[in-house]
Structure formats: structure tokens, C-alpha cells
Amino acid sequence: MTLLLLGVLAFIDGTLCGFRAAAGRNPRLFLWNYYAASMRRGALVSVFTIVLFLGLGLVLRAFGGELVWASMTAAAAKLVFVYGIYATLVVAALGLYLSSSFDFGVLASVLVLGPFTLLRPVVILAGAAWVAATSDTLAAAGMAVSAGVVMANFERILTLGRPPWSGLEGHSR
Amino acid sequence: MNADWPELSDLLLDTDLDTLARKPVSRGAVRAVLRRHGMRTAERILDGIPGGEVLDAATVDGILVRAHCELQRLSYEFRNGQRLLQLLAPMLEVLRAKLPQRPLRIVDIGCGMGFVLRWLAAYGALGDDVELLGCDFNPTLIANAEKLAREEGLRCKFRVANAFTLEQQAHVFLSTGVIHHFRGEALTGFFRSQASVGAAAMLHCDIKASWAAPLGSWIFHQARMREPLARHDGVLSAVRAHPCEVLLSASREGGSPLRFALFDGKPSLLPILRTMNTLVGVRAEFAEPFRERLGPLSARLEPFS
Known part of the structure; x- marks a missing residue:
């Protein structure tokens, strides 16, 4: 259950990273397909990442036994706790932004969506560092830190190989 | 800064x-x-x-x-199109009732890539008797604005032009995030130019000056922007935002005979609740009808003078 929850959090985060990787690059108005494609890409890469870490965990379990596995699931539970609080606030604010009136929408953005985007890498890395510091095994600590580093850079990863901005005059680098 | x-x-x-x-x-x-x-x-x-x-x-x-x-991404997030529309729609109702000329011409000063006008054309439902024209000095930004409008089939035009020397009269001037670029006599002159060409109304939306504005702007520009220049100028814009009294004094001095008031101009303890304000200018005879048509929103509009 813990691993599933952590996977769900990574999936949601990856999908939202997909949105942000695309945002601010295309000045058109009707962008549903554009954002949907980028979010799909974020979702797919997050699934790949989740499977990769799960596979790595299973390999470590095969070599280290149940003790290592138990320490990794304990570390995952701590990560779910930290990231769960963050994700709950963000998803609630996103819901408010998308469904509410003009004023509440802007307020959700000002209070949560903007600041929390800025805090996201800090929360991810601080959470991972705390979990690593309190882990029983090196394997759990290593998994927490490496997962944290990957997720903190997830938006950057999604922009790798992205087609250059195009279709506008003066719009290339 | x-x-x-x-x-x-x-x-x-x-x-x-x-x-x-x-x-x-x-x-x-x-x-x-x-x-x-x-x-x-x-x-x-x-x-x-x-x-x-x-x-x-x-x-x-x-x-x-x-x-x-x-910047457009930020404008979307802060719903700047909607922000202007809530004032522009009642303003157009008043102008339709009071002015015989058609079309009613709305000119966006310093429109950049024309986000606000394109948004209004796409979602504003302003009516067939309204013409939207964006002006900017930068040909590349204007070329892009035209291209984007054409691609998405939007009924608005863009020109590399001085908005105050157009051959056809503008009935409403509007701008978003422009007025903090002007200071002192240039700010007064900005309003004078609009009044002197016979504008019936103006709506100028900008960051609301407050203790929280630079911090908030920094957070959003770090979180949402990638271009170093955009990050730098975005925060500086909040620092340069004019206090309400400066805006009102400059507009009343330069924009006479129009009457001016600020929408969302009231200072609040928690400035994050209202991050932007809009300077509204109207001919004296349109002031009360406009306030009436604003409905409940009129509580957020200070008295015209």
C-alpha cells in the first residue's frame, strides 16, 4: 500500500511536471492538445521512473533480504508522509483554481500554486535527506536520495530532447 | 532594487x-x-x-x-483577460448606449504579442460592433501577434504604431502591465495623449503597489519564468508599480476632462487578496452609468473624480 501511494504521488507529480515543462513556451490560446501531450509525456516518464525504482528495490531485496526490504518500505512510508502533505495542498489548490470563482482562483494561485512550485525541489530534497538520515540501511538511504534527486529534476528531464521553440519569429535559441 | x-x-x-x-x-x-x-x-x-x-x-x-x-503564461494564471473583461464589458454597454459611432474601437497600448486582445477576441463575446487593435513599437512582437491571431482565427488586428497617432479614433484605450514603465511627466503625458485624441474611456491594469508585491513577484517569476531578463524585469515591475495616489494624481492632471477611479485600489492588510488594480478613466457623463452597470463589482471601484 505504501509503495502504491508513493507511486501515485510520483505519477501525479510527473504529470504536473509535464504541464510545467510545456507552459510558457507556446503563446497560442487553444492549447488543450499541446498541454495534454506534454502531460502524457510526463505521466509516461514517471511510470518508467517508478518501474525503474521498483525494479532496483527488488534487486536490492534479492541481495539484501527482507531486512533491507523492510527498511526501504519504512523509508517509503516516511516519504509518503512528507510528500503527501505537500501534494494534498497542491491538489486542493489546483481544484480550487480550476473550479472556483475568479478571486478564489487567483488566491489559490498566489497562496499555494506559485510558492509551492518554487518550494517543490526543496521539499523533495529535504524530505529525501530526512528519510535518508533516519533510514536503517544504506540501501534505503540511497534509494530515498536518488529518487529525490530524480524527482527534483523531473521537469528538467522532461525538457531534454524537447523540440526547440518554433513557429514564431525571433523564437529560437 | x-x-x-x-x-x-x-x-x-x-x-x-x-x-x-x-x-x-x-x-x-x-x-x-x-x-x-x-x-x-x-x-x-x-x-x-x-x-x-x-x-x-x-x-x-x-x-x-x-x-x-x-509572461502570457503568468497572465493566464492571473486571469488578466477576465480581469479586464469584467470592466470592459459594462464599459462597452455604456458606450453603445451613449455613442453613435461604430465600430467601437478598443486600442491596446504596448500590446506585445497581444495576449489580452486575442483572449478578448476568443472569449470576450464583445460583439460584432467592436474592433480590437493592438499597438506596439516592436515589429517582431507585432508580427507574432498577427500570426497567432490569424492561426487561431481571432478577430483582432495588430499594428506597429504609436497608439496616440492612429488615423482612426480609439474609443477605449487599455493596457496591461504598461503604466509602471512611465514615471513623472512621462506618466502624466501618457494620460494626456489618450485624453487629447478624444478617448471615451481607458482601462489600465497593472501590478498593485504594496509591501508584498515585490516578494510575490519574485516568487512567481522564479517559479514560472526561465528567461533571465523576464525574471529580472518582472520583479522590478512590482518595485516600480505606482502607488494609488500617484496613479490618480497623474491621470487627473494629464487625462482631464476624463474622470478617474481605481478598481481594486483600496489598500488592504493582506495585499495578496488583490494583486493587481485597474485605473479606470471615463468621460464625466459615463461615470455613473458605468458604475451602475458594474453591479456588485462597483463596491470595488472608488469614486470618480
């Missing part, structure tokens, strides 16, 4: 106001201004712009286009 610092984007462009021709900009001249103000971050951004002593216009335009793309 302080309010007297110029925005880097303003220094990178130099336009002859008579011919609208672009003048070459010397890196050394820009650097000298930045040094005079002690703007070290801006100087680093300038150093990062590739090219020689004379700044390459295409390179500068590339930066501005990227900055405008990112």
Missing part, C-alpha cells in the same frame, strides 16, 4: 518615436546606465546576450519573444 531603476527590456530597445524605426543599441551605453544605478544582476544578463558592441536586433527580439511567452 528601487523604483528608479529602468527595466532592462526598455534599455534594449530604442525606437524613433517619429518614424518608429528601430535605432541601434550600444551594449556600452546600456552597461553605463546599469552601472550608474548599480544594477549588477541586469549587467550580468546583458553580458549573457551574445553578440558584439551593437546589440543584435534579432537576438534581442528572441529574448523578448521568449519573455512574452512566459
